[in-house]
Amino acid sequence: MHAAAIVAAAGSGSRLGADLPKALVPLAGRPLVCRAVDALLDGGVAEVVVVVPPAQRAEFEAALPAGVVVVDGGATRTASVRAGLAAVGPAATAVLVHDAARPLTPPAVIARVLDALAAGAPAVVPVLPVVDTTVLVDADGLVTDTVPRAPLRRVQTPQGFDRATLEAAYAGLEADAELTDDAAVVRRAGVPVATVAGDDLCAKVTVAHDLTLAELVLRAGDAREPVW
């Protein structure tokens, strides 16, 4: 299997509120996007396409390792991944789609996704269980029900796909569609999506507190496996 990865890095990071695109924000001195790319290459991915904000393309090209393909992103994550998919090289038979905003993704998660693809899954996502009591609220914020947690999962990246399956799903998707992840794109095309175990270290940097936590994890080290 020849796996390529698309790293979605074209968001602004409005919830983080930094003065540069979130993917370029340093975590212990190395930009989030570079840490995400390092993990993918160390995890066995053969080629990487990074999708960036067009206005900051030069800064991304300067920061990223040689050999990484850089393409301009779109206004939504869906549009950015679509642009990245068009730039994947001809040899790839599988495609992983990853968030630049998940800088501490362990190699074991990447391996689980690749293994599931190699075993024949057309689509696979890493997931974690929901550990808190989960409720529904009404328009006034009053709790109306407690949701059974057993079938609920939180979805992470990298998400893995058979290349032809992902391309066909994007080809059939309306040009202005905006879905929150790529598993939703293939599910809309009727493709079954398998799950593998995610990891708390795949946590997405969304708000400033997430960056603080990631700094602390790096400083403390992690006994389970290397931290990037």
Ligand SMILES: Nc1ccn([C@@H]2O[C@H](COP(=O)(O)OP(=O)(O)OP(=O)(O)O)[C@@H](O)[C@H]2O)c(=O)n1
């Ligand atoms: N138009 C977009 C929007 C998002 N992303 C990427 O998708 C990933 C997950 O998105 P999110 O964490 O929501 O990032 P932002 O959209 O940048 O965050 P915010 O919603 O706070 O602005 C990020 O790595 C982000 O760079 C992208 O490539 N293109």
Ligand SMILES: C[C@](O)(CO)[C@H](O)COP(=O)(O)O
């Ligand atoms: C793709 C994603 O990271 C899966 O959890 C997520 O959907 C990104 O978008 P969000 O708006 O931050 O949920």
